[in-house]
Amino acid sequence: xxxxxxxxLTLTRRRALQALxxxxxxxxxxxxxxxxxxxxxxxxxxxxxxxxSYQRGICDAIDDPAISRITVQxxxxxxxxxxxxxxxxxxxxxxxxxxxxxxxxxxxxxxxxVGDIExxxxxxxxxxxxxxxxxxxxxxxxxxxxxxxGGSLKLVAAKSPRNLRRHNAKILAxxxxxxxxxxxxxxxxxxxxxxxxxxxxxxxxxxSTPVFDHGPVSRLYAESDQRIFEIPCPDCGGFSEVKWANIxxxxxxxxxxxxxCPCCGSVVAERHKAVAVxxxxxxxxxxxxxxxxxxxxxxxxxx
Numbered sequence: 049x050x051x052x053x054x055x056x057l058t059l060t061r062r063r064a065l066q067a068l069x070x071x072x073x074x075x076x077x078x079x080x081x082x083x084x085x086x087x088x089x090x091x092x093x094x095x096x097x098x099x100x101s102y103q104r105g106i107c108d109a110i111d112d113p114a115i116s117r118i119t120v121q122x123x124x125x126x127x128x129x130x131x132x133x134x135x136x137x138x139x140x141x142x143x144x145x146x147x148x149x150x151x152x153x154x155x156x157x158x159x160x161x162v163g164d165i166e167x168x169x170x171x172x173x174x175x176x177x178x179x180x181x182x183x184x185x186x187x188x189x190x191x192x193x194x195x196x197x198g199g200s201l202k203l204v205a206a207k208s209p210r211n212l213r214r215h216n217a218k219i220l221a222x223x224x225x226x227x228x229x230x231x232x233x234x235x236x237x238x239x240x241x242x243x244x245x246x247x248x249x250x251x252x253x254x255x256s257t258p259v260f261d262h263g264p265v266s267r268l269y270a271e272s273d274q275r276i277f278e279i280p281c282p283d284c285g286g287f288s289e290v291k292w293a294n295i296x297x298x299x300x301x302x303x304x305x306x307x308x309c310p311c312c313g314s315v316v317a318e319r320h321k322a323v324a325v326x327x328x329x330x331x332x333x334x335x336x337x338x339x340x341x342x343x344x345x346x347x348x349x350x351x
Contacts, residue, residue: 077107079142080134085171089163090130094171102277102345103131105330109341110135110251117340119268120255123347128255132221133164135253136201139219140178144198145247148217150206150240152227157203160223161191165201206236213239218247225268226259237264272342273332277349279324286311287329290348307348325349 074082077099088094099107109115122128132149139147151157169175179194179201192203204211206228220240222228228236237254244250256265278287288294288310296315297305307316316324330343 073142075107076111076135076138077104079138080107080131083141083172083174084134084137084168085173086130087167087171089167090133090171091127097134099131100127100351101326101328102330102343102349103127105275105277106131106341106343107135109343110253112341113249115339115341116250117252117268117272118254119265119272119340119342120253121265121269121342121344122255122257123345123350124257125347125350126345127350129160129164129223132223132253132255133168136165136219136221137168137172137175140196140199140201141175144196145218146199146216147201147219147221148212148215148240148243149201149203149221149223150212150228150236151203151223152205152229153207154205156224157192157205161203165194165203204240206240207231209233209236209239212236212243216243216246218244218250220244220250220252222252222254224256225254226256226263226265228264269342269344271337272334272340273337274334274342275330275332275344277328277343277345278331279328279349281309281311281314282316282320282324283314284309284312287331290346292346292348295348321349322351325351 080097081099084097086094086097106118106120109118120128136147136149139145149157149160151160165179169179178196194201202215202217204215209231210233220243222237222240225237230236233239241252244252254265254268256263258266260266276289278289280287286309290307294308294310295305296308297303306318307321308314309316328349
């Protein structure tokens, strides 16, 4: 009887300790796919998120503690803004801290807060209710300032750089930085970066569609390790970046457009695109740069 009682106590203790163990820490990309649901206002494919291979590469860089800066030079419709929303949700749910999101104008902030942030948190069952409106100095609730256990999320317009001085952030998310205007207060990107100096483990995420030659996103990308997204040719197996110069079609038949592999010249039909993109990879063209991951991608690889 004594032995049976001892075994029962041991089993009970083991089960209790197992129940107290925290859930396993998932890589960012896996957590996004297991948790995030996008509403129709955020994604053309609403529902549970499925990341494309190039988005997973960006997530891996965000996960890397040796990388503090991530720059994404992109075309439209690549999914950067929705990925940024999922990244913010990850920090709210798993690593609470001060988060600062900066967009070009106040209208952009309002649209992002209502459509993307609130829409995604409401559509994702495990995130619902995590964000509550925070009261500002006047005691009123504000859409641009949200508090949650252990952290806060502030949305600030780059057009009002003076507001940046009021906030500190461990996570800085900058969207459409080529739309930021430099005013009397200075460069809003530099002002925003100053708000992260108190955190040695900060993350600065900046992305934009280039608007100017040598504009803000192009300059930041030039300072990074300059990664390019390459896909394999189904004929020769060589990996290449898809560029407009390699898109070809018969005269008068643009609907038959295809990619000509720069390695072997083989013409790759559109029907092979999805598989090739899924097998794609990021390659750093300036690997000597450490701590700053830069990603360049265009709509030709967008699924």
